[in-house]
Amino acid sequence: MAEANELVKLTAAQMAEKIRNKEVSSRELVDAELNVIDAAEPDIHAFLHVSADEARAQADAFDKKNAAGETEGLPELAGVPIAIKDMIVTKGIETTAASKILEGWIPPYDATVITKLKAAGMPLLGKTNLDEFAQGSSTEHSAFGPTHNPWDTSRVPGGSGGGSASAVAAFEAPLALGTDTGGSIRQPGSLTGTVGVKPTYGGVSRFGAIAMASSLDQIGPVSRNVLDSALLQEIIGGHDVRDSTSIPMDVPPIVKAAREGYKRDLKGMKVGLVKQLGGDGYQPGVEARFNEAVKLLQDMGAEVVEVDCPHFDYALAAYYIIMPSEVSSNLARYDGMRYGLRVMPPAGVPQTAANMMAYTREAGFGDEVKRRIILGIYALSAGYYDAWYGSAQKVRTLIIDDFNKAFEKADVLVAPTSPTTAFKFGEKMNDPLTMYMSDIATIPANMAGTPAMSIPAGLSDDGLPVGFQFMAPQKHDEQMYKPAAALEAALEEQWGGPVWQSLKTPWLKSAK
Amino acid sequence: MPTFTRDTVEHLGQLAQIALTDEEATRMQGELNVIADSINKVQEVASDDVEPTANPVPLEAYLRPDVPEKPLSREDALAGAPATENGMFVAPRILGGEA
Numbered sequence: 001m002a003e004a005n006e007l008v009k010l011t012a013a014q015m016a017e018k019i020r021n022k023e024v025s026s027r028e029l030v031d032a033e034l035n036v037i038d039a040a041e042p043d044i045h046a047f048l049h050v051s052a053d054e055a056r057a058q059a060d061a062f063d064k065k066n067a068a069g070e071t072e073g074l075p076e077l078a079g080v081p082i083a084i085k086d087m088i089v090t091k092g093i094e095t096t097a098a099s100k101i102l103e104g105w106i107p108p109y110d111a112t113v114i115t116k117l118k119a120a121g122m123p124l125l126g127k128t129n130l131d132e133f134a135q136g137s138s139t140e141h142s143a144f145g146p147t148h149n150p151w152d153t154s155r156v157p158g159g160s161g162g163g164s165a166s167a168v169a170a171f172e173a174p175l176a177l178g179t180d181t182g183g184s185i186r187q188p189g190s191l192t193g194t195v196g197v198k199p200t201y202g203g204v205s206r207f208g209a210i211a212m213a214s215s216l217d218q219i220g221p222v223s224r225n226v227l228d229s230a231l232l233q234e235i236i237g238g239h240d241v242r243d244s245t246s247i248p249m250d251v252p253p254i255v256k257a258a259r260e261g262y263k264r265d266l267k268g269m270k271v272g273l274v275k276q277l278g279g280d281g282y283q284p285g286v287e288a289r290f291n292e293a294v295k296l297l298q299d300m301g302a303e304v305v306e307v308d309c310p311h312f313d314y315a316l317a318a319y320y321i322i323m324p325s326e327v328s329s330n331l332a333r334y335d336g337m338r339y340g341l342r343v344m345p346p347a348g349v350p351q352t353a354a355n356m357m358a359y360t361r362e363a364g365f366g367d368e369v370k371r372r373i374i375l376g377i378y379a380l381s382a383g384y385y386d387a388w389y390g391s392a393q394k395v396r397t398l399i400i401d402d403f404n405k406a407f408e409k410a411d412v413l414v415a416p417t418s419p420t421t422a423f424k425f426g427e428k429m430n431d432p433l434t435m436y437m438s439d440i441a442t443i444p445a446n447m448a449g450t451p452a453m454s455i456p457a458g459l460s461d462d463g464l465p466v467g468f469q470f471m472a473p474q475k476h477d478e479q480m481y482k483p484a485a486a487l488e489a490a491l492e493e494q495w496g497g498p499v500w501q502s503l504k505t506p507w508l509k510s511a512k
Numbered sequence: 513m514p515t516f517t518r519d520t521v522e523h524l525g526q527l528a529q530i531a532l533t534d535e536e537a538t539r540m541q542g543e544l545n546v547i548a549d550s551i552n553k554v555q556e557v558a559s560d561d562v563e564p565t566a567n568p569v570p571l572e573a574y575l576r577p578d579v580p581e582k583p584l585s586r587e588d589a590l591a592g593a594p595a596t597e598n599g600m601f602v603a604p605r606i607l608g609g610e611a
Contacts, residue, residue, distance in 0.1 A: 106592065200569070351605070355531075358526075362532065374530070395554050433546060
């Protein structure tokens with residue numbers, strides 16, 4: 001049905017407006033998205049689990065309340081469906097973190113962000129694919145098979161949140177939630193032409209986000225435009241007493257900033273070009289789109305200054321010490337005792353708890369996860385603690401200092417999100433270091449807890465999307481939303497529409 | 513001498529409670545040494561006068577309001593367990609495999 005296919009191309013804010021005007025029901029939107037999911041999934045595999053019955057029931061419940069006039073005061077996106085990265089726990093719906101060790105696990109509680117989405121009347125379409133335990137930059141490390149990039153299904157969607165990014169890019173969902181530890185919302189956003197936001201660390205509750213690296217993980221929005229991400233972050237953000245790292249403050253005025261941004265007036269704003277995040281190693285087409293976008297920011301009145309962040313050159317190395325260290329600790333809970341997989345030792349090996357644990361973890365974890373656990377245990381061992389972990393924590397201090405100095409000169413920092421466009425499956429799988437380089441421009445923001453976002457900056461010479469990254473000072477997420485919205489509007493005028501207009505969508509034709 | 517010897521990888525596998533296969537240990541040793549060479553560079557700038565940072569957004573420790581909440585029921589807490597009996601988790605024996 002052509003009409004339904006047009007419906008799924010609306011932004012979340014447009015869908016919400018149609019719901020308010022009673023032009024469309026939440027149930028119609030859910031059904032339209034489920035039809036697209038049915039048609040797209042054989043090629044895309046963005047979802048690990050589609051919760052069709054639950055989503056329909058949630059939509060019907062919302063529609064009933066809406067008809068009775070009981071939805072006053074709900075957030076603007078009330079009734080709009082959403083997909084959830086399978087790294088976030090959902091009561092009664094299988095949650096696996098794309099790992100065999102959690103296959104079949106049904107959480108007995110909701111993450112705080114899920115509680116908030118349900119209170120906002122937003123139906124949950126299902127759980128999206130990811131690199132196992134969010135460890136990877138391509139979504140090839142999922143224990144249940146990779147997600148494909150809707151722009152070219154022979155290419156990766158980026159990672160670890162490739163499922164959420166592809167679901168939004170392929171019109172299977174207008175919105176999704178992701179988690180970003182080293183770039184896992186922004187890098188797939190860049191590779192799939194979607195908007196991905198990592199809020200300030202502690203700005204969105206992590207209660208119920210499966211822990212990977214606790215000092216770096218952050219839940220954030222995935223959408224097709226900047227306003228939709230702002231509206232979603234406003235719903236999921238704010239202080240949560242259940243998360244001891246949650247900042248006791250209200251959500252910054254991000255929706256107001258995004259709407260202000262669409263006026264395309266950036267006079268008085270200083271934009272800092274990060275010297276260390278560009279040049280060698282960046283694909284020429286990525287650099288070209290980036291430079292054009294910077295020129296557009298200038299055309300709208302922004303002053304562009306170069307900022308020097310010398311310790312960003314050490315961010316990747318420090319990240320690959322701190323992150324696995326925290327991984328090794330957080331993943332110790334998968335022991336075959338309380339939930340998930342249990343594999344008993346083979347005959348001839350003592351049937352003890354310790355051996356059961358070792359065989360369970362051998363069978364349940366994939367290669368990348370095992371490598372990181374072992375690297376982390378080593379980094380935290382007595383002989384290497386100071387040389388590696390201690391040094392990496394010092395580098396983190398230096399990176400925060402770099403950001404602080406840069407924000408004395410600029411209101412917002414910019415860089416390409418990813419050095420390359422989407423790469424082919426298998427291209428970097430056997431070379432961990434090359435794969436790790438995919439996150440070189442996104443990691444500094446995680447190390448420093450600053451908010452950051454990626455928006456589509458057009459297509460490279462290879463016809464694939466390029467991402468443009470904004471970074472703002474801690475607790476001032478609004479400072480990136482304004483120029484991001486302005487740039488989005490300017491770019492869309494230049495192209496005559498959003499970047500996804502260039503996306504070929506054969507599955508939409510076959511959707512019922 | 514590489515940072516990760518074969519013995520080191522096997523020892524770490526035991527500490528991590530992961531029963532690595534021979535093939536895995538061999539492959540992992542090579543990969544970990546490449547990664548180690550690359551991440552060693554953190555020591556170049558980590559001088560004594562730099563304070564380490566554990567959490568990017570330092571917060572005062574606070575107590576949440578003392579409001580009674582209903583905890584997970586025993587049934588819910590046990591629902592995902594591989595084996596239970598009489599309202600308890602069943603684990604294999606703890607002792608006996610030290611050798």
